[in-house]
Amino acid sequence: MILTFFYHLGRFVNLLKLMIARPENGGMYWKETMRQMNDIGIGSLIIVCMIALFIGAVSAVQIAYQLGGQIVPMYYTGYIVRDMTIIEMAPTLTCLVLAGKVGSNIAAEIGGMRQKEQIDALEIMGVNTAAYLVFPKIIAALFVVPLLVAIAAFVAIIGGYLAVVPTGMITESEYVFGLRSFFVPYNITIMFVKAVVFGVILTSIPAYQGYFVGGGSMELGQANMNAVVYSNITILFFDFIITLMMT
Amino acid sequence: MIRAVDIKKSFDDVEVLKGISTVFEKGKTNLIIGRSGAGKTVFLKLLVSLMSPTDGDIWYDDVNITTLNKRELIDLRKDIGMLFQGSALFDSMTVEENIRFPLDMFTKKTKKEKQDRVDEMIEVVNLEGSNNKYPGEISGGMQKRVGIARSIVLNPKYLFCDEPNSGLDPKTSLVIDELIQKITRENKITTIINTHDMNSVMEIGEKINLLHQGRLAWVGNKDEVLESDNELLQNFIFASPFLQRLRKRAMNNK
Numbered sequence: 001m002i003l004t005f006f007y008h009l010g011r012f013v014n015l016l017k018l019m020i021a022r023p024e025n026g027g028m029y030w031k032e033t034m035r036q037m038n039d040i041g042i043g044s045l046i047i048v049c050m051i052a053l054f055i056g057a058v059s060a061v062q063i064a065y066q067l068g069g070q071i072v073p074m075y076y077t078g079y080i081v082r083d084m085t086i087i088e089m090a091p092t093l094t095c096l097v098l099a100g101k102v103g104s105n106i107a108a109e110i111g112g113m114r115q116k117e118q119i120d121a122l123e124i125m126g127v128n129t130a131a132y133l134v135f136p137k138i139i140a141a142l143f144v145v146p147l148l149v150a151i152a153a154f155v156a157i158i159g160g161y162l163a164v165v166p167t168g169m170i171t172e173s174e175y176v177f178g179l180r181s182f183f184v185p186y187n188i189t190i191m192f193v194k195a196v197v198f199g200v201i202l203t204s205i206p207a208y209q210g211y212f213v214g215g216g217s218m219e220l221g222q223a224n225m226n227a228v229v230y231s232n233i234t235i236l237f238f239d240f241i242i243t244l245m246m247t
Numbered sequence: 248m249i250r251a252v253d254i255k256k257s258f259d260d261v262e263v264l265k266g267i268s269t270v271f272e273k274g275k276t277n278l279i280i281g282r283s284g285a286g287k288t289v290f291l292k293l294l295v296s297l298m299s300p301t302d303g304d305i306w307y308d309d310v311n312i313t314t315l316n317k318r319e320l321i322d323l324r325k326d327i328g329m330l331f332q333g334s335a336l337f338d339s340m341t342v343e344e345n346i347r348f349p350l351d352m353f354t355k356k357t358k359k360e361k362q363d364r365v366d367e368m369i370e371v372v373n374l375e376g377s378n379n380k381y382p383g384e385i386s387g388g389m390q391k392r393v394g395i396a397r398s399i400v401l402n403p404k405y406l407f408c409d410e411p412n413s414g415l416d417p418k419t420s421l422v423i424d425e426l427i428q429k430i431t432r433e434n435k436i437t438t439i440i441n442t443h444d445m446n447s448v449m450e451i452g453e454k455i456n457l458l459h460q461g462r463l464a465w466v467g468n469k470d471e472v473l474e475s476d477n478e479l480l481q482n483f484i485f486a487s488p489f490l491q492r493l494r495k496r497a498m499n500n501k
Contacts, residue, residue, distance in 0.1 A: 028352055116338075117331045117332070118335045123324070
């Protein structure tokens with residue numbers, strides 16, 4: 001078990017090392033990065049917004065219900081929703097969802113290319129496949145995932161507002177006052193650090209799983225599953241590490 | 248010219264290739280034939296450096312590729328074209344984009360120069376009118392032709408074809424064979440074809456290498472196939488009773 005872990009870790013690091021090379025043609029890499037930005041960013045925007053909206057709504061209702069207005073003032077609902085969203089919900093939940101959607105897509109795409117000998121074809125042409133197939137995805141995620149996370153945070157706060165203000169659980173001024181209270185700009189830094197690290201994880205692990213896939217459809221399915229499971233576990237592990245280090 | 252010298256390849260304890268030495272000549276269609284499991288695909292992958300041999304040397308003219316580092320190999324590969332068994336076309340690209348891909352990646356030609364070259368290739372492989380179709384929208388034979396066009400678009404010195412006729416009907420197979428032979432002769436390419444299609448052997452086998460259980464069992468050309476008394480060759484080429492009867496009749500008529 002431990003040996004297997006280190007075998008995969010070594011191969012994963014090797015794959016990342018292979019990516020660091022001068023591109024055969026910068027323009028082609030740029031084009032591929034743009035394509036990936038579109039796939040990861042625009043392609044995931046709706047699902048990310050929907051999930052953020054509901055997470056914000058449920059959080060706000062739950063918090064408002066728990067506070068009950070007895071000891072802690074109700075405006076704390078806005079404050080807690082904001083901080084919970086920025087520090088934890090937006091980066092972690094968004095990236096867990098992206099690991100499922102984008103991660104499985106990357107593993108399937110690269111794995112399919114491996115099985116259909118398209119990666120061999122690129123190698124024969126003289127293309128550095130690790131660099132061409134993996135690097136643009138990681139770079140795209142580095143830019144796009146933080147953007148998605150920021151949008152998710154914003155939408156979650158709106159979701160919280162829509163859930164508790166129109167329903168009369170708290171007043172608009174209470175919610176907005178809460179949002180404006182005790183704001184610590186450093187929390188935004190934590191959010192973006194998490195987003196960047198998770199972005200690398202949710203693209204590189206699935207790419208590794210797809211790149212080394214063998215056999216047929218069973219193996220491809222297994223690689224897809226591993227991509228999502230290992231990405232999720234790694235995201236949660238690094239969530240803990242970053243939280244520990246930055247708070 | 249490509250020269251394999253005493254090539255051995257093992258996977259764990261299993262020795263797949265047991266010392267193969269042969270020469271693939273320039274301007275000729277060189278065939279590697281043999282039964283399933285004979286080691287043809289492994290041999291081809293070694294020749295194109297997708298794998299490294301356990302022992303032995305592979306010479307591309309005067310360059311021993313087994314001693315090259317990754318960077319040197321990448322440079323060498325620009326002289327190699329390969330047609331894969333499943334064509335290995337990029338699904339998200341059209342016929343035209345697939346053919347243009349090596350030009351985009353490795354050349355600094357202008358847009359017009361690239362387009363002219365792509366059009367020329369499309370004409371060579373008779374695919375006029377299919378420029379904007381995706382691989383999923385064209386037949387297997389057309390996919391092979393796109394694969395051929397893509398593999399020769401950079402004017403390679405060496406062309407490798409892995410089972411170019413698999414999944415094709417005899418008529419289409421013949422078209423593909425003739426196309427490969429024509430390209431080989433016109434461009435003086437060293438072409439190596441891995442096949443177990445008997446029509447190909449008899450049509451374009453200018454140099455045939457028969458592999459059997461990881462060893463080279465016979466070398467000759469298509470004209471020598473009929474007359475050879477090599478039992479392995481005869482059992483392989485004329486595997487069915489029908490073909491054996493045909494061979495007997497042909498020999499009697501001589």
